[in-house]
Amino acid sequence: MRTSNKTKILDAAVRVINRDGVRAVTFESVSSESGLTRGGLLYHFPSREALLRGIDEHLVQAWEASMQQLLDVPAGQASAVERHAAYMRVSAHSATRAELIFMLESVQPDSDVAPWSEAMARWAPPPPRSGEADPAVWDNFIARLAADGLWVYEGMYNGRIDEDVRAGIAQRLMAMLRAQAE
Structure with a gap:
């Protein structure tokens, strides 16, 4: 096509x-x-503003499509661990500087649209609540923070990490999620 x-x-x-x-x-x-x-x-x-809004929506759609491609079922039918795993894999392997920039911009308090916030709510684990005792909830969020940190590191500092190191990081994050699924 x-x-x-x-x-x-x-x-x-x-x-x-x-x-x-x-x-x-x-x-x-x-x-x-x-x-x-x-x-x-x-x-x-x-207008340039319309172009920037279009880029933002385009990036969110592509980002979600990358995660959806990793699942065998629609996102709404996937377990929390499966969605988190897709998030980790995409963040650890293919997140881009443009996605990071637009994600940061769209969560501004004066923003009239929040496509990234909505996508994050579907895919990424929220922070644990105060007093949360379940280690799986903590591990999910810690893995998310690590994946986000890798993304920020590369996006902000143009610090491309060797592919074998990146794969090792992704494997460790996935191990955190796998341990809870068992």
């Missing part, structure tokens, strides 16, 4: 962000990266 121009625009904008940051997203930079005209971009995104 042929990729739509809207998807080409969004994918190109994400490449610009991953390479040069959000400030570099202009109609000119995205037009150049996508090979489409400025008019073609304006047809789909009449």
Whole structure:
């Protein structure tokens, strides 16, 4: 199936962000990266704000699709451990700088949309409640923090970690989740 121009625009904008940051997203930079005209971009995104909102939604959808692809069942039918495991694997292997930037931006108190917050509520374990005694709840959250930390490390510092080290981290996080499933 042929990729739509809207998807080409969004994918190109994400490449610009991953390479040069959000400030570099202009109609000119995205037009150049996508090979489409400025008019073609304006047809789909009449303003830079509309383009940024589109990027945000595009990233959330792609992020959730990556996790859904790891499950054998729809997310709503998967157990909490299965959803958390998918979250850990995606965060430890393929989370991007653009996703991190947009996630941080969308949780601002004055934000009128919170696509990342909604996605996180579906996929990632919440913090334990005060007085929580179940070690599994603690392990879920600690594994999430570790996966998030890896993502932040790479996103903020362009600190690519060797693939074998990354795989080792993912295995350790998965072991935390597996121990509770047994």
